[in-house]
Amino acid sequence: MNAVLEAENLKKYYTVSQSFFSRMLGSQTKQVKAVDEVNFQIPRKNAMAVVGESGCGKTTLGKVVMRLLDATDGKLIMEGKDVTELSGSGELKAYRRTTQMIFQDPFSSMDPRFTAFNTLEEPMDIHGTGGSYEERRKIIMNALEEVQLTPAEEFIDRYPHMLSGGQKQRVAIARALILNPDFIVADEPTSMLDVSVRAELLNLMKDLMEEENLTYLYITHDISTSRFFSDSISVMYLGKFVEKGEVATVLDDPLHPYSQALLKAVPEPKPEMVEVIKELPITGEVPDATNVPPGCRFHPRCPYAQDVCKKEEPELREVEGREVACHFAGEVP
Amino acid sequence: MANPVLDVRNLTTHYFTRKGEVQALDDASFDLAEGESLGVAGESGCGKSTMAFSLINQVQPPGRVVEGEVNIDGINAVQLSETETRNKVRWKRISMVFQGAMDILTPVYTVGHQMKEPLHYHQGITGDEAREKCESILREVGLDKEIFTRYPHELSGGQKQRVIIATSLLLTPTVLIADEPTTSLDVVVEAQIMNLLKGLKKELGISMIFITHDLSILSEVSNKLSIMYAGKFAELGDADKIYNNPKHPYTEKLLASIPRIHKDVERLERIPGAPPNLVDPPSGCRFHPRCTYAEEVCQKKVPEPRQVEGRKVACHFAGEVT
Numbered sequence: 001m002n003a004v005l006e007a008e009n010l011k012k013y014y015t016v017s018q019s020f021f022s023r024m025l026g027s028q029t030k031q032v033k034a035v036d037e038v039n040f041q042i043p044r045k046n047a048m049a050v051v052g053e054s055g056c057g058k059t060t061l062g063k064v065v066m067r068l069l070d071a072t073d074g075k076l077i078m079e080g081k082d083v084t085e086l087s088g089s090g091e092l093k094a095y096r097r098t099t100q101m102i103f104q105d106p107f108s109s110m111d112p113r114f115t116a117f118n119t120l121e122e123p124m125d126i127h128g129t130g131g132s133y134e135e136r137r138k139i140i141m142n143a144l145e146e147v148q149l150t151p152a153e154e155f156i157d158r159y160p161h162m163l164s165g166g167q168k169q170r171v172a173i174a175r176a177l178i179l180n181p182d183f184i185v186a187d188e189p190t191s192m193l194d195v196s197v198r199a200e201l202l203n204l205m206k207d208l209m210e211e212e213n214l215t216y217l218y219i220t221h222d223i224s225t226s227r228f229f230s231d232s233i234s235v236m237y238l239g240k241f242v243e244k245g246e247v248a249t250v251l252d253d254p255l256h257p258y259s260q261a262l263l264k265a266v267p268e269p270k271p272e273m274v275e276v277i278k279e280l281p282i283t284g285e286v287p288d289a290t291n292v293p294p295g296c297r298f299h300p301r302c303p304y305a306q307d308v309c310k311k312e313e314p315e316l317r318e319v320e321g322r323e324v325a326c327h328f329a330g331e332v333p
Numbered sequence: 334m335a336n337p338v339l340d341v342r343n344l345t346t347h348y349f350t351r352k353g354e355v356q357a358l359d360d361a362s363f364d365l366a367e368g369e370s371l372g373v374a375g376e377s378g379c380g381k382s383t384m385a386f387s388l389i390n391q392v393q394p395p396g397r398v399v400e401g402e403v404n405i406d407g408i409n410a411v412q413l414s415e416t417e418t419r420n421k422v423r424w425k426r427i428s429m430v431f432q433g434a435m436d437i438l439t440p441v442y443t444v445g446h447q448m449k450e451p452l453h454y455h456q457g458i459t460g461d462e463a464r465e466k467c468e469s470i471l472r473e474v475g476l477d478k479e480i481f482t483r484y485p486h487e488l489s490g491g492q493k494q495r496v497i498i499a500t501s502l503l504l505t506p507t508v509l510i511a512d513e514p515t516t517s518l519d520v521v522v523e524a525q526i527m528n529l530l531k532g533l534k535k536e537l538g539i540s541m542i543f544i545t546h547d548l549s550i551l552s553e554v555s556n557k558l559s560i561m562y563a564g565k566f567a568e569l570g571d572a573d574k575i576y577n578n579p580k581h582p583y584t585e586k587l588l589a590s591i592p593r594i595h596k597d598v599e600r601l602e603r604i605p606g607a608p609p610n611l612v613d614p615p616s617g618c619r620f621h622p623r624c625t626y627a628e629e630v631c632q633k634k635v636p637e638p639r640q641v642e643g644r645k646v647a648c649h650f651a652g653e654v655t
Binding site: 053054164165166194195196197198199200202203206221223224225227228229248251252261262263264265266267268269270271272273274275276277278280282283286 | 370376377519520521523524525527528531532535546547548549550552553554555556572573575576577586587588590591592593594595596597598600601602603604607
């Protein structure tokens with residue numbers, strides 16, 4: 001497959017720091033397995049959505065892909081080239097030019113003392129592209145027009161406080177695009193925005209995928225947007241992918257008990273639900289990540305858990321056109 | 334319909350700022366029967382929260398309720414003084430779960446200490462009696478009674494939200510206002526909280542007002558729906574009628590902009606432009622600059638809400654265009 005980005009057994013463990021005293025008492029170092037043996041491939045001009053509850057490791061995965069964090073183990077292959085070990089101002093810097101990120105919060109990811117021009121010029125400054133001031137200004141104008149901040153002259157000299165939330169996020173998208181990247185990690189790009197603005201931005205990002213030949217890793221907790229925006233979807237739970245496949249396959253007929261529960265919880269605009277108490281197969285919240293349950297990580301919350309689930313960790317396997325990590329995939333209702 | 338427990342007439346709240354008079358809420362009228370719930374939806378800055386604060390007579394200066402009535406149990410809440418409102422309305426008759434409620438709990442006191450406060454102030458109940466009351470209401474919202482002795486940092490987000498809901502129910506209010514009760518919670522926890530609120534509505538017969546920008550959540554709890562735009566009600570009526578067959582162009586667009594899980598869509602509907610500045614709202618219909626059906630009359634005349642197919646719509650062409 002002609003994959004732009006490929007991850008092989010990607011791992012990111014954090015070591016939890018402990019007090020001197022407990023170290024002397026010989027307590028074991030605790031590790032948080034934020035990303036644990038994750039495998040995926042994203043073909044060109046595709047978007048893969050990663051969904052899950054907070055604390056499941058989706059943002060860490062995005063940062064590892066961006067090389068903002070170093071992977072503990074595993075491989076990250078971009079355009080056929082291993083990028084896991086890149087370092088320094090040469091290769092890593094070049095990698096960062098082709099891979100960009102859109103952050104969740106447009107209100108804090110922008111310098112309040114930078115105008116839109118400054119914000120968009122900085123990446124060119126760092127990477128020494130764009131040429132003279134006039135040429136850069138022209139590039140920035142084009143970028144602003146591309147994200148539909150028109151007329152661009154009106155927006156180019158504005159400070160963040162002079163922009164609305166949606167406009168700020170557009171500048172953030174323009175910033176990610178200014179170096180003509182191939183790959184974009186979008187970490188909850190619309191979660192801070194109103195519904196109608198959310199729709200506009202998702203439309204825009206989808207158009208850019210075609211026009212700019214972009215490939216996306218789309219991190220979100222808003223599952224309903226992933227149906228619209230992405231081609232494939234991976235459901236993450238405590239650092240592992242529990243189900244992954246085509247977006248329609250997984251969302252219309254989820255097989256992992258966790259995906260099923262997650263989807264049941266998503267509200268849908270259906271007025272006939274008013275008096276119905278929703279059936280929620282799982283209770284509680286994501287368990288402590290320093291203390292991952294043995295066997296299947298989901299078994300303490302799983303309504304179908306059997307003895308085997310407490311002992312053996314299920315591997316991802318192919319069931320009904322997608323991959324599922326559950327001992328009873330396809331058998332549970 | 335049974336006698337309404339809450340009757341709001343022409344409620345109008347403005348903020349008097351240096352830049353001018355912000356017409357945040359204009360001429361809102363609705364009523365609410367026992368055990369009924371009203372969902373209020375709209376974009377940020379459309380006046381949803383201002384309406385909630387007006388209902389409990391707690392609009393902060395420079396804002397002021399300029400006109401209108403909030404009738405509850407024969408009392409007009411907006412005419413009361415601060416002391417009277419505190420004694421007669423808040424907690425007892427209308428209780429509110431605020432936006433970002435999880436951050437409202439003070440970290441230095443136990444949950445119990447904070448829960449007992451309204452009981453002490455309003456009913457003079459203290460000590461073991463207060464404790465018992467709190468513990469029983471905690472059970473009601475699905476929490477263990479030992480939560481009473483815990484500190485906020487020991488609780489998860491969902492548990493904190495339940496504590497806040499429990500506290501707001503302590504004095505058995507007639508109406509509960511919930512302002513974005515589930516923002517910043519995960520989907521599973523969100524669904525649990527929604528289930529809890531539905532259950533409470535059914536068991537205790539509390540009337541509720543839900544405020545949120547998320548129309549998908551709202552559909553699960555509201556019998557009635559009001560869509561707000563720029564401080565005015567665009568559409569008000571039975572939720573299922575509005576969801577299935579919106580009559581105001583704004584409602585139509587808003588509903589079409591929601592991505593669905595089980596439907597493939599090529600493009601999401603968008604509403605061009607941004608909500609207006611309420612210091613100087615557009616003439617005529619406030620939605621006309623963004624409306625695809627706008628005609629000359631929309632720029633000139635303010636559309637009065639009128640009855641169209643079982644709901645009130647403030648549009649000159651309601652029933653004709655959508």
